[in-house]
Amino acid sequence: MTIADQLTGSHRRPGGLLQDKVAVITGAGAGIGQVCAAVFVNEGAKVLAADLSGGQEETAAALGPSVSPFRVDVRREEDIEAMFARAAEVFGRVDILVHVAGIPGNRRGPEITAEEYDDLTSVHLRGTVLCNKHAVRAMLPTGGGAIVNFSSAASLNVDERISMVYSAAKAGVNSITKAIAVQYGPQGIRANAVAPGFTLSKKNFAAPPEIMRELSGKAALGRAGQPEEQAHVAAFLASDLASFVTGVVVPVDGGWSAKLA
Numbered sequence: 001m002t003i004a005d006q007l008t009g010s011h012r013r014p015g016g017l018l019q020d021k022v023a024v025i026t027g028a029g030a031g032i033g034q035v036c037a038a039v040f041v042n043e044g045a046k047v048l049a050a051d052l053s054g055g056q057e058e059t060a061a062a063l064g065p066s067v068s069p070f071r072v073d074v075r076r077e078e079d080i081e082a083m084f085a086r087a088a089e090v091f092g093r094v095d096i097l098v099h100v101a102g103i104p105g106n107r108r109g110p111e112i113t114a115e116e117y118d119d120l121t122s123v124h125l126r127g128t129v130l131c132n133k134h135a136v137r138a139m140l141p142t143g144g145g146a147i148v149n150f151s152s153a154a155s156l157n158v159d160e161r162i163s164m165v166y167s168a169a170k171a172g173v174n175s176i177t178k179a180i181a182v183q184y185g186p187q188g189i190r191a192n193a194v195a196p197g198f199t200l201s202k203k204n205f206a207a208p209p210e211i212m213r214e215l216s217g218k219a220a221l222g223r224a225g226q227p228e229e230q231a232h233v234a235a236f237l238a239s240d241l242a243s244f245v246t247g248v249v250v251p252v253d254g255g256w257s258a259k260l261a
């Protein structure tokens with residue numbers, strides 16, 4: 001089954017929302033980022049699929065000539081600069097950044113170690129700052145663009161199962177998103193964040209069944225999300241249909257964040 005074949009039901013729709021836009025997507029080697037690449041291509045975009053894992057090659061091979069793979073470590077500024085240069089070289093310009101790359105936190109509360117703090121903040125905070133910085137630089141000469149950062153429902157409130165540093169770093173992603181929106185709105189750059197609830201990217205299939213049941217049950221809709229349910233919101237926010245939407249954090253969590261617990 002190809003990545004595009006994984007799009008189910010109403011998510012498999014004739015596209016065109018992003019016709020001829022050029023998108024850089026980080027974290028495009030797996031999970032939500034990979035499905036974002038499939039949805040964006042279906043909507044007519046050209047995509048630089050960037051990841052650290054090597055999975056970006058699989059994404060590009062599966063999705064065809066509209067996708068070019070790129071190896072990036074979002075903790076490294078020189079990689080990020082090269083990523084935007086590569087997108088401009090291959091596709092001529094950069095209209096969209098979808099910054100999905102991320103890692104989960106393993107330790108809860110005060111069990112956190114300094115090493116895990118450094119890992120989480122370097123990927124989520126440093127990575128978001130640097131990817132947004134270079135996206136802005138790439139977009140300004142062509143009159144603007146759209147940034148969609150992947151945050152988390154855990155940025156909005158806490159859950160005892162989720163690392164406090166992951167939550168704090170994702171809250172930082174929300175702040176960075178708003179800062180970019182406010183500072184660069186006058187120059188035509190929109191920035192928004194998607195805050196997923198528990199979503200069935202492949203890595204979450206490995207969760208023990210009781211955790212899977214418990215986290216799925218957190219949503220008002222009583223189920224986990226699918227990666228394409230995240231990707232379509234990202235596509236909307238990146239598209240001209242969202243031309244008056246900037247500086248917002250959109251929970252895509254089946255109603256989890258609307259509940260008291």
Ligand SMILES: NC(=O)c1ccc[n+]([C@@H]2O[C@H](COP(=O)([O-])OP(=O)(O)OC[C@H]3O[C@@H](n4cnc5c(N)ncnc54)[C@H](O)[C@@H]3O)[C@@H](O)[C@H]2O)c1
Pocket residue numbers: 026027028029030031032033050051052053055072073074075100101102103104123150151152153154195196197198199200201202203204
């Ligand atoms: N799946 C969920 O339930 C969920 C919930 C809330 C938020 N999120 C967020 O959504 C995003 C995607 O989650 P996912 O479930 O698809 O994760 P995933 O682990 O399936 O995919 C993440 C991708 O990011 C890449 N990556 C990690 N570190 C990187 C680095 N330093 N440089 C470049 N690439 C790097 C990985 O190689 C991987 O391909 C993440 O930011 C995550 O925090 C996910």
